[in-house]
Amino acid sequence: MRDRSSTMFSMNRLNTQKRAQIIGMLVEGNSLRSTARMADVSYNTVLKFAADVGCTMAAFHDERVRNLTCKKVQCDEIWSFCYAKQKNVKTAKAAPQGAGDVWTWTAIDADTKLLASWLVADRSLQAAVALMNDLKSRVTNRMQITTDGLKAYAIAVESVFAEEVHFAQLVKIYGNAPEGGKDGQKRYSPAECIGCKKQTVTGNPDPKEVSTSFVERQILTMRMGMRRFTRLTNGFSKKFENHAHAVALHTVFYNFGRIHKTLRVTPAMAAGITDHVWTLEELAGLMEINEQPKKRGPYKKRAA
Numbered sequence: 001m002r003d004r005s006s007t008m009f010s011m012n013r014l015n016t017q018k019r020a021q022i023i024g025m026l027v028e029g030n031s032l033r034s035t036a037r038m039a040d041v042s043y044n045t046v047l048k049f050a051a052d053v054g055c056t057m058a059a060f061h062d063e064r065v066r067n068l069t070c071k072k073v074q075c076d077e078i079w080s081f082c083y084a085k086q087k088n089v090k091t092a093k094a095a096p097q098g099a100g101d102v103w104t105w106t107a108i109d110a111d112t113k114l115l116a117s118w119l120v121a122d123r124s125l126q127a128a129v130a131l132m133n134d135l136k137s138r139v140t141n142r143m144q145i146t147t148d149g150l151k152a153y154a155i156a157v158e159s160v161f162a163e164e165v166h167f168a169q170l171v172k173i174y175g176n177a178p179e180g181g182k183d184g185q186k187r188y189s190p191a192e193c194i195g196c197k198k199q200t201v202t203g204n205p206d207p208k209e210v211s212t213s214f215v216e217r218q219i220l221t222m223r224m225g226m227r228r229f230t231r232l233t234n235g236f237s238k239k240f241e242n243h244a245h246a247v248a249l250h251t252v253f254y255n256f257g258r259i260h261k262t263l264r265v266t267p268a269m270a271a272g273i274t275d276h277v278w279t280l281e282e283l284a285g286l287m288e289i290n291e292q293p294k295k296r297g298p299y300k301k302r303a304a
Contacts, residue, residue, distance in 0.1 A: 014041070014049065019284035022049055026246070027253040031227045031235050047242075054245020056287045057252040064273060065116060065255070068139045072110040074215035075131070075147045077103045077123065078222060080229050082237045098240025104222070104247055105131040108215045112270035113260050115218060115251050120244040128156035136160055144205045146170060146212055154201055166203035168210040172196050226250050257283060 014022070018039065025035040032050060036043045083099035084092040092099065105127060107117040117135040121127035128150070142164060147153040149171035157167045173195040198210045223229040226246050228237045237243035255268045256278040268274045 014045070016281055016284050016288065019049070019053075019287065020280035022046060023053060023249070023253070023283055024280045026050065026053075027225060027250060027257075029225050029227050029230075050249070051242065051245050053284075053287060054242075054248045057283075058244075058248035060286055061248065061252050061255070065114070065268075066138055066273075068109070068114070068116055068271060068273075069141050070109040070111070070114075070116060070139050070143050071141075072144050072146070072209050073107050073116065073135065073139070074110055074212050075105070075107045075135075075145065075153065076212055076215040076219055077105045077150075078219045078229070079103055079123075080236065080243070082240045082243055096239060102237070102240065102243055103127065106215060106218060106222075107131060107135045108218050109267070109271065110209070110211075110214045112267050113214065113218070113263060114267035114271040114273075115255055118247060118251055120240075120247055123152075125152045125155055128152035129159060132156045132160040142166070144168070144203075144209055146205070146210050148172065148212055149199075157202065161202070163202060166205035167201045168205040168207075169199045169201055170196055170210055170212050171199060221254065222247075222250060225254070252283065 018041070022035055022039050022041070025038060026032075030038070032046050033043055036046045039046070080102050081100060082102050083089075083095055086100040089095050089100045101122070103121060103123040105117075105119040105121065106115060108115050116138055117131060119127060119131045119134065121130065144166040145157060145161075145168075147157075147167075147169050149169050154167075154169065157165065161167070172193050174191040175194045176191065198207060223231075227233075227235040228243055228246050237246070256266055256274060257280065259266055259277060260270070263270050266274070266277055269277070
C-alpha cells in the first residue's frame with residue numbers, strides 16, 4: 001500500500017521533498033513514465049510538474065544569469081525532433097503545432113563552462129539572431145565568439161554585435177559518409193571529420209582560442225542528461241513546449257546544481273553569480289516562491 005502521508009496527489013501540491021526527488025530523476029535522464037514509477041506518483045502529475053518546473057527555471061535563468069564577463073564564448077546547436085521527424089510530419093497522424101525537427105541553440109562561456117544563453121527553435125536565421133540578442137543582453141564586456149561554419153551565425157553576429165566582438169568560425173571539413181554494411185543498409189553514423197579551417201570574420205580573435213570543443217562537450221552532456229534527446233528511442237518529445245521545459249530545467253541544474261569536474265565548482269560559482277552548490281530542494285523551492293499568494297491591495301469603494 002502506498003504511503004501518502006508525506007505526499008499530496010491529484011490536484012493537491014507535491015511537497016518540497018517529493019519535488020526535489022522528481023527533479024533529480026528528470027535531470028539524470030529518466031523519462032516521465034519511469035520517473036512516475038520510481039517517485040510513486042501518477043504520470044499526469046509528473047507531466048504537469050515538468051511543465052511547471054520548466055517555466056520556473058526559464059524565468060530564474062532569465063533573471064539570474066545577467067551581467068556576465070565572458071571572455072570566450074562558443075556557440076553551437078543540437079538537433080532533436082518533436083512528435084515526428086520533419087520528413088514524416090506530413091504523413092503523421094494528428095501532428096501538433098511545432099512537430100518536426102527542433103534545434104536547441106546554446107552559448108557557453110569557455111572559461112567558466114556557464115551555459116549563458118539557450119534557445120529552442122528551428123534552424124533559421126531568425127533563431128540565430130534571437131540567440132545573439134539574448135547573449136548580448138547578458139554579457140557586459142567585449143568577448144570573442146566562436147561558432148561552426150553555419151552561415152546564419154555570421155549574419156546574426158554582424159547584425160547584433162557589428163564590431164563589438166571578436167568573431168571567428170571553425171569550419172569543419174568532412175569526408176564521404178560511411179557506406180552501408182554487407183546487407184546493403186546504411187549505418188547510423190556521421191561522416192568523418194578530416195580537417196578544420198579557422199576563419200576570422202570580425203575583429204581580431206585569438207587564433208589559439210578559436211575552438212568549439214567546450215560547447216560540443218556541453219551538447220553531449222545535454223544529450224546524455226535529457227531523455228528527450230536520446231537517439232533511436234521512443235523517448236522523444238511529443239509537444240514542443242515540453243521540449244523547451246526540459247531544456248530549461250537541465251540548464252539551471254547544470255549551471256547551479258552540478259559540480260564541473262575540471263572546475264571543482266558549479267559553472268555559476270565559477271562565473272560569480274552564486275556562492276554555493278544549489279541542492280535539489282533549493283531548486284524545488286523556487287516553485288514555492290512563485291506559488292506564494294500575492295498580497296491583496298487596499299479596498300477601493302466603487303463609485304456610485
